[in-house]
Every structure is written in C-alpha cells, then in structure tokens.
Amino acid sequence: MRRYILFAVLVAMLVGHGLAQTEETGDVDAFQKALEEDGFIVQEGEIGYFDLIKLYDSGVLPSAYGNNPATKYLAYFVPPAPGYPVDERIAEIAKTLGMSGNTSSFWSLGPDEAVVFVGQTPPECRYFGYDNYLMSRTYGTETRWIFSNIADSLNNQVINTDGGSGDPFNRTTMIVATADRGIDERVRAAARTAGYSDGMMNTQVFPSSVLNLGLENDSDTFGLFIRPALFTDKEAGAEYINNTPATVLRVTPKNTTELDPYGYPELRVRGTGQTELDLTDDLEDLRNAILEKHGNLTATELPTSIGFPMGNDAIQRGIDGVGPSNDAAYLWSANQTVNSPTPPFFDTTQYYDFLRNPPITLGNDTNEFIIVYGVNHVATGKATYSSFSLYGADVWNGVGSITDADFSGTAEEYLPDNPNAKYLYVYTIARDCEGDPHCFEVPSGIGSYGIEPDQPLYIIWRSYLESATSTGPSYNEMVYDRAIKFDPTG
DSSP states (O other): OHHHHHHHHHHHHHHTTSOSSBTTTBOHHHHHHHHHHTTEEEEEOEEEEOOHHHHHHTTSSSOOTTOOTTBOOEEEEBOOOTTOOOOHHHHHHHHHTTOOSSSBSSBOBOTTOEEEEEEEOOSSEEEEEEEEEEEEEEETTEEEEEEEEOSOOEETTTOOOTTOTTOOTTOEEEEEEESBHHHHHHHHHHHHHTTOOGGGEEEEEOOTTTSOOBSSTTSOEEEEEEEEEEESSHHHHHHHHHSOSEEEEEEEESSOOOOOBOOOOOOOOOOOSOOSGGGHHHHHHHHHHHHHHTTTEEEEEEOOEEOSOOHHHHHHHTOOOOSOOTTEEEEESSSSOSOSOOOBTTOOTGGGGGGGSSOOOOOSOTTOEEEEEEEOTTTTTSOSEEEEEEEETTTTEEEEEEEGGGTTTSSTTTOTTOGGGGGEEEEEEESOOTTOTTEEEOOOSSGGGSOOTTSOEEEEEEEEOBTTTTBOOOGGGOOOOEEEEEEEOO
C-alpha cells in the first residue's frame, strides 16, 4: 500500500498540470502554491493560435477582422472568475480553435484580479509584442465591438526576461496583467518565493480610469494577444505557435482588499524628428517610370490614407479599432478612415460596406494587375519590419503578405541610375505572375483563404517598431506607400 501511495505521489509530481517545473516556465506549481497561501484562488488557462480565417469559415465570427497574414496571433484563453459561467457565444471561439471550452478568449476582469503569463518568449523573429485589448463595451442596452489596444505593448525591445537586457528571444518571462498595484505586488512576492527573479517580471496595466472593470454583464470584455512576426527559424516558430511553452493563470483574491489602482501608464513617444521626406522626389520619379512602362494600359491610382484609429482614439469614440498596436503605423488603399460607430457585438457586416464602393477587383486578364510601390521603411530605419497585405473587402480576409525581405533591388529596374533606388521598392499583384519573382499571385477558389476575380479588394501596409523609439513610427515622418491598378485599354 505504501509503495502504491509513493508511486501515486511521484506521478502527481511529474505530471501535475504539465508545467510543474521546466526550463521554459520555472516552477509553476510552487508559484501557484505561494499564491494560494496568500489567499488567492488560482485557475489555469490556455494559450492557442487565434486563427481568424478559421473562425470566419466556421461561422463563429462574421469577419476575419483584417488578419495579418505575416503573423499567427496567439491568444490567452482565460477561465471565468470563480462562480461565473463562460459566455456561450464566446465559448464557441475556444471550441472551434481546439481549446477546452472552459476558457474564453474574451473575458471580464475584476478590479482586484490579475491574469498572469508565465513562460517562454517567442524564438528569434523580427518582432513580437504582447498586447492588451478592450474587446467590447456596453453603452446602455447596446454592446459595441471595440477591439482596441489599451496602451503600449510589451515588445522584444522592452520586455524583461531572465536573459536580461538585449536578450528577448526564447527566454522565460512573467507578465502580470492587472489594474491594481497591491495585487501586482502580491503576485510578484509569490513569484519570488517560487524562485522567479524580479528582473524577468513585467506589468501590463489595465487602467481603471478608462475601463469598466468588473464581472457583471455590462462590464468591459478584454483580450490578451501575442503577435510574433517573421521567425528566423520557421520550424522553431511553428513549434512555438502550436505548442507554446507557457501557461496562463487567473488569480482572484478570496477576500476583497483595499484597492490601490494604477494610473494610466506612460506611453512611448513616436517620432525622432528624422523623416523620409527627402525621398519624395525619388518616389515621384519611380511613379513616372511605372506609368511609362505600362503606358499602353489604363492606370487607376489607388488612394492611400491612415488605416485605423489608435487604441485610445477608438476607445474614447466608442468605435471599432480593428485590433491596432501602438508598435505599428497602418496605411490602406481605402479613401476614408474607420470613423463611424460600430453596430452591435459580432455584427460588423454593414460596418465595412463602404470598402466596396467604389469596388476595386482583380480579374484574370494578363494585362490586369496592381503595382504596389513605395519607400522601404526598414531600409530608412523607420521600422523593424514592414509589409503590405492583400484583403478581400467583403470580410476583411488577408490572403497574403509581402515583407521588406522581398523588397531589395526591386526599384533598380525602374530607376537604374538613381542611388536612392535602394530605399524604394516595387511589387506586382496579379492572378498569373508568369514567372515574375517580384509578384504576388492572388489565390482564388479556396474560400476565404483566397479572393475571387469579382470580389472587391484592398491593400493594408504595416510598419512595425522604430528601433530608436521602441514604438511605431510617426506618420508625419513617413512617405506613404502607393498602389496603381492597371487594366486593358478600351
């Protein structure tokens, strides 16, 4: 009998919740025990790939919400607060993505609670960021989809890890997401007891001054997402996405304590004063060269404008921010910015109708194509990585991205004698690229993973993380990217 008990104890120690103690996560069991001894209820959540196109194809979401094809988002799936159920509509998201269904990607947070990430940061990549979002808010009897970042992200330039400064990849980190300074301090104290160092701890503030914290039906709902982009080792990146070496804990005090809420966190400031504007003439020369080369075709220049409001703008106006990050600048080939109130939660189809008028489509004629061109914002130092992506306008489904890694040398063909051509790029979008190595071939016939010839479309440009500021580049310091649609004449 004693042998059986000893065996059972050993099995429990080894298995636990699968994350008892590993190099990537540290001693999670000891951490949980320390939290419980301090009077917290601790519930374990999940982390999983938040596949927006899959959710749309499964009928769970009405849109792909402008998914970034260059990034596979990871989401925290958090248990409900003790005694509260998971919303059935939200539970469908978790189930569709292979989660347990007892956790939720959108959740409310009490003013005295915390959600804690413990685990490994992504392997080496061009960029990663951990963002906290306001997902929805209730106004009277109307609940609106907001999907806007609350503050700055924890990115690879600023995050604290066990590797210290300058070593952000494949390192253990802890992120405490909370509204309360006292709860944060108690969670950190429990972590120190379990062997975690102060130098690897981070706080993600949920500021009560701008949020409706609480657990009732009219409380705000939130989400936490990780966006890693452009892994150096694609296999290692895929393994991280599919088997993220981390855990998420919801931490709830058994007894309400006196609150000590955080103020709104200080934001990193965009801009260095150094601009790309001296390249404007060169870009105009490139435009003229493109038009001259294809002078036998009808050219339609697509408008470029700032794509989405930043988080605080969208939150204050009660509109859909479409999931922005302060680490990026967004441009798009639509003639207006998102600036109208959103319809009720999970019903955004009418909201995006303006993108279809006037419609831009791409047919199968070999003389019908789009040329995208502009300044390579990485070459100028304005971004860590930049990209453009193609979208179906009906449901905002991103079907492909071209990144700055593909831009090198593409403008020299048009401007062979211009020394600044190295700071520019040219790329084609077509149905049949006919072997052109600098051309993206638009897929079709594969549902929302493609765009049909009669389906309206648009382009989004993203520029992430100016190294000098550790945040997104300033729009005032950028030269906007451009696009021209070419069609057969007559």
